[in-house]
Amino acid sequence: MNSYSQAFDWLADPAHWSGADGIPQRLIEHLGYTGLTLLVAIVIALPVGLYIGHTGRGREIVVPFTGALRALPTLGLVILLALGLGIGILPPLIALVILALPPIIAGAYSGLESVDREVVDAARSVGFTGAGVLWRVEVPLAMPLIVGGIRSACLQVIATWTVAAFLPLGGLGRFLYDALPDQDYAKLLAGSILVIVLALLADGLFALIQRLVTPRGVRAGRTADIRTKTQSPTRKDPSWLAPEEA
Amino acid sequence: MARTRRGLTAAAGVLGLAALVLTGCSGNNGNPLSDDSGSKSSSDTITVGSAAFPEDAILAYIYADALSDAGVKTSVKANIGQRDRYIAALKDNEIQLVPEYTGNLLQFLDSSATATSSDDVYSALQTAVKSGGSGKLDAGKAEVLQQSPGQDADSYNVTKKFSDENHVTSLSDLKNVKGTLKVGANPEFATRPYGIPGLKKSYGVTATLTPISDSGGPNTLKALLDNSVQLADIYTTTPSIKQNNLVTLSDPQHLIGAQNIVPLISTKAASSKVTDTLNKVSAKITTDVLIDLNTKSSVDKQSSDAIAKAWVKANGF
Numbered sequence: 001m002n003s004y005s006q007a008f009d010w011l012a013d014p015a016h017w018s019g020a021d022g023i024p025q026r027l028i029e030h031l032g033y034t035g036l037t038l039l040v041a042i043v044i045a046l047p048v049g050l051y052i053g054h055t056g057r058g059r060e061i062v063v064p065f066t067g068a069l070r071a072l073p074t075l076g077l078v079i080l081l082a083l084g085l086g087i088g089i090l091p092p093l094i095a096l097v098i099l100a101l102p103p104i105i106a107g108a109y110s111g112l113e114s115v116d117r118e119v120v121d122a123a124r125s126v127g128f129t130g131a132g133v134l135w136r137v138e139v140p141l142a143m144p145l146i147v148g149g150i151r152s153a154c155l156q157v158i159a160t161w162t163v164a165a166f167l168p169l170g171g172l173g174r175f176l177y178d179a180l181p182d183q184d185y186a187k188l189l190a191g192s193i194l195v196i197v198l199a200l201l202a203d204g205l206f207a208l209i210q211r212l213v214t215p216r217g218v219r220a221g222r223t224a225d226i227r228t229k230t231q232s233p234t235r236k237d238p239s240w241l242a243p244e245e246a
Numbered sequence: 247m248a249r250t251r252r253g254l255t256a257a258a259g260v261l262g263l264a265a266l267v268l269t270g271c272s273g274n275n276g277n278p279l280s281d282d283s284g285s286k287s288s289s290d291t292i293t294v295g296s297a298a299f300p301e302d303a304i305l306a307y308i309y310a311d312a313l314s315d316a317g318v319k320t321s322v323k324a325n326i327g328q329r330d331r332y333i334a335a336l337k338d339n340e341i342q343l344v345p346e347y348t349g350n351l352l353q354f355l356d357s358s359a360t361a362t363s364s365d366d367v368y369s370a371l372q373t374a375v376k377s378g379g380s381g382k383l384d385a386g387k388a389e390v391l392q393q394s395p396g397q398d399a400d401s402y403n404v405t406k407k408f409s410d411e412n413h414v415t416s417l418s419d420l421k422n423v424k425g426t427l428k429v430g431a432n433p434e435f436a437t438r439p440y441g442i443p444g445l446k447k448s449y450g451v452t453a454t455l456t457p458i459s460d461s462g463g464p465n466t467l468k469a470l471l472d473n474s475v476q477l478a479d480i481y482t483t484t485p486s487i488k489q490n491n492l493v494t495l496s497d498p499q500h501l502i503g504a505q506n507i508v509p510l511i512s513t514k515a516a517s518s519k520v521t522d523t524l525n526k527v528s529a530k531i532t533t534d535v536l537i538d539l540n541t542k543s544s545v546d547k548q549s550s551d552a553i554a555k556a557w558v559k560a561n562g563f
Contacts, residue, residue, distance in 0.1 A: 167465065180433075
């Protein structure tokens with residue numbers, strides 16, 4: 001436990017909480033990188049995911065492709081991209097966006113697919129257009145899963161941005177890469193703890209958002225009950241049906 | 247109720263994961279070298295370790311092959327990690343021999359060492375290794391054999407264009423260059439005596455570090471070539487220096503310590519047969535030999551093992 005107490009001592013040292021290499025600065029950089037990555041990834045992934053979920057088309061191509069993207073080693077990709085693009089922010093940004101795409105796409109299409117087809121049919125039958133069905137029925141009902149995809153991407157992105165400190169970039173990875181060659185294990189562990197805490201906090205925040213965006217009917221956790229109640233008369237009580245069918 | 251339970255399970259899962267991650271890095275107790283069999287090498291076998299880069303791995307294989315040809319049982323544990331890892335491995339008797347660099351090993355064992363010329367570094371190193379270097383090795387249980395003429399030292403490099411435009415061929419010319427100089431190097435360059443602080447102290451040059459963790463590899467080279475940095479720390483035996491026509495700045499103040507190749511060995515493994523063989527090998531390893539070995543590795547993509555075998559065969563051990 002000695003290394004832990006040293007790591008907490010390192011964290012408690014006021015000298016590490018100021019300046020260009022201080023914890024607040026590195027945290028802000030890390031959050032900035034993470035936010036930018038998620039923004040770009042959402043802009044690309046959400047339309048793709050919604051298109052697949054809404055139309056049911058493109059699944060055969062996009063699902064295996066994004067699955068394969070998950071297998072790319074991020075650090076290798078950063079190094080490779082930096083050989084072409086130089087040592088700026090672009091190589092890790094691209095690599096991290098690639099990492100963030102699959103969960104967001106998956107969240108979006110599986111969210112739409114999880115919407116009861118009868119609800120969609122009902123919406124159509126009362127006159128919703130395709131776009132209306134998507135934005136006023138499917139997306140609101142799918143919101144918990146859509147946000148869940150972003151939540152999962154966020155967790156991976158926060159943890160993985162650390163590799164970008166291979167290049168001259170900031171963020172919490174700086175503590176890891178700077179500590180390693182100096183055998184400064186207190187700093188190394190402190191940096192890891194900061195990444196873990198940040199990831200847990202962000203995950204908690206997304207859990208909250210997920211709750212907030214869940215439609216009230218779904219949040220009640222009784223979708224199954226509601227469905228059975230509305231469905232049962234159609235099956236069991238012929239009087240509910242139109243006279244000519246009865 | 248269902249939701250609460252899910253929430254709890256998730257929270258427990260997250261905490262469990264955090265605990266796993268934390269215990270996973272509990273530092274000194276874990277042994278990254280333990281292999282599946284878990285057995286230490288038997289006493290008559292010399293296990294040669296190496297740092298995690300090809301040149302040191304090639305040298306480890308060369309030592310091992312030359313020793314086997316002399317009738318000594320050997321095995322190789324290449325690419326162990328950085329110096330702290332493989333020195334700890336030598337102390338723990340996981341390995342008995344490792345190809346080392348005089349200057350860096352001396353700095354590692356004695357951070358107050360000031361010697362920079364080959365001979366000074368070597369004699370200071372002999373003392374430091376014997377004393378154990380404040381506990382990093384056990385005192386009296388390890389030694390260095392004869393050093394090679396070949397060196398793989400850090401070196402400050404600039405592009406031919408930068409050199410011509412600013413009339414810079416030596417580190418002492420740098421103080422005349424206007425603007426802030428950026429040095430592309432590993433992060434530790436910020437604090438090492440031959441890095442940013444040394445540049446200021448020995449040559450009066452204020453430079454900032456652009457940390458790139460590839461030890462003067464392709465990303466550092468790319469940064470130098472596209473002028474993201476003006477100076478790059480690249481090892482003298484790296485083929486890219488010649489390939490890209492870089493200018494290696496001379497170092498009249500001996501800022502950069504000598505880095506001759508030297509075998510670091512556990513004293514009980516250093517029989518006269520082993521010592522004689524390794525001394526013969528060391529005598530043949532010049533800087534040009536190192537560049538040649540590295541070119542076979544990084545340019546021709548041959549394996550460390552194969553390069554070493556060919557070299558040992560060609561040199562008649």
